[in-house]
Every structure is written in C-alpha cells, then in structure tokens.
Amino acid sequence: MEAGGNILVVDDNKSLRMVVSKMLSRLGYEVSSSDSGENGLSIFLKNKFDIVLSDYEMPGMDGVALACSIKKSSPRTRVVIMTGAGKESVFSRMSTAVDDVISKPFTLAEIDATIQNLSGKALCA
Numbered sequence: 867m868e869a870g871g872n873i874l875v876v877d878d879n880k881s882l883r884m885v886v887s888k889m890l891s892r893l894g895y896e897v898s899s900s901d902s903g904e905n906g907l908s909i910f911l912k913n914k915f916d917i918v919l920s921d922y923e924m925p926g927m928d929g930v931a932l933a934c935s936i937k938k939s940s941p942r943t944r945v946v947i948m949t950g951a952g953k954e955s956v957f958s959r960m961s962t963a964v965d966d967v968i969s970k971p972f973t974l975a976e977i978d979a980t981i982q983n984l985s986g987k988a989l990c991a
Contacts, residue, residue, distance in 0.1 A: 871895050871896070871916040871917065871981075871985070872895070872896045872897075872898070872913070872914060872915045872916050872917075873890050873895045873896070873897050873898075873915060873916065873917045873918070873919060873981070874897075874898050874899070874900065874906060874909060874910055874913075874915045874917075874918045874919070875887050875890070875897060875898070875899040875900070875918075875919045875920075876899070876900045876901075876902070876903060876905075876906035876918065876919070876920040876921060876924075876929070876932060877899075877901070877919075877920070877921040877924070877948065878901055878902060878921060878924045878925060879921065880901065882921075882948075882970075883899050883900075883901065884899075886899075886919065886948075886977070887899045889974050889977060890977070890981075892974075893974070893978055895981075898913065898915070902924060902925070902926055902927065903920070903924050903926055903927025903928060903929065903931060903932040904926055904927050906918070906920065906927075906932055907927065907932055907935050907936070910936055910939075910940075910943075911939060915943060916943065916944065916985070917943070917944045917945070917946065917981055917984060917985075918932070918933070918936055918943060918944070918945045918946070919946045919948055919968075919977075920932050920933065920945065920946070920947055920948065921947075921948050921949070922947045922948065922949035922950075922951055922967075923949070923951060929947045929948075929949075929964075930947065930963065930964060932945075933945040933947065933963035933964045934963040936963070937962075937963040944965045944966075944984040944985075945963060945964055945965050946964075946965060946966045946967070946968055946980055946981075946984065947964050947966075947967045947968070948967075948968050948970055948972070949967060949968075949969060949970060950969070950970040950971075965984055966980055966983070966984060968980050
C-alpha cells in the first residue's frame with residue numbers, strides 16, 4: 867500500500883493506541899483509532915479502511931472476533947493482530963480472518979514492513 871492508505875487502530879490501551887497511530891501518521895497513512903472491538907467495528911462499518919490493526923486481548927469483543935466481523939462485510943480488508951501474548955496463542959484460535967500477527971513491543975520498521983507485506987498480498991488477491 868502506498869503511503870496515504872487508510873488504517874484503523876483498535877486497542878483498549880490508550881497510550882499504545884496513540885503511539886501506533888502517530889507512528890503510522892508519520893509514515894503517511896490516514897489513521898483512525900478506537901478503544902474497543904465494538905467501537906472499532908462501528909467505525910469500520912461507516913468508513914473504508916485498507917488495513918485494521920487490532921489488539922488481541924480486549925474486554926468485550928477481542929481482536930479475533932473483530933477480524934471475523936470485519937471479514938464478513940469486507941473480505942479483502944487486511945487484519946493484523948497486535949499481541950503481547952505470543953503469536954502461538956493467537957494462531958491457536960485464529961481463523962482465516964486474521965492476515966498477520968505482530969508481537970508487542972514492535973518497532974516502526976516492523977509495523978511498516980508488516981503493512982507493506984500485506985499490501986502486496988492485497989494487490990495480488
């Protein structure tokens with residue numbers, strides 16, 4: 867995805883949500899954010915996003931449930947789960963709704979590489 871793509875960041879941790887949003891804005895993306903899975907889904911359904919970055923563990927709707935809901939209405943939208951729990955725990959209950967997993971803490975370069983990688987897949991899908 868070229869800089870300027872639309873990304874939704876969903877995380878119940880305000881500090882992390884703000885840092886990730888700022889990082890992505892500096893890379894040239896249009897960024898929206900939400901503090902919960904339910905809120906994130908509501909924002910997603912009202913707007914168009916190329917990629918959604920979601921925390922794995924959140925109260926209420928978690929990242930995998932959010933990914934499944936997103937894919938029902940927009941199968942081509944890429945969903946990345948951010949987790950401190952380790953990739954294995956996400957992959958163990960993951961469905962095809964999740965396109966990639968990134969472990970916390972991550973660097974600006976790691977998150978940019980993940981987005982660029984998924985963008986390439988989106989173009990070939």
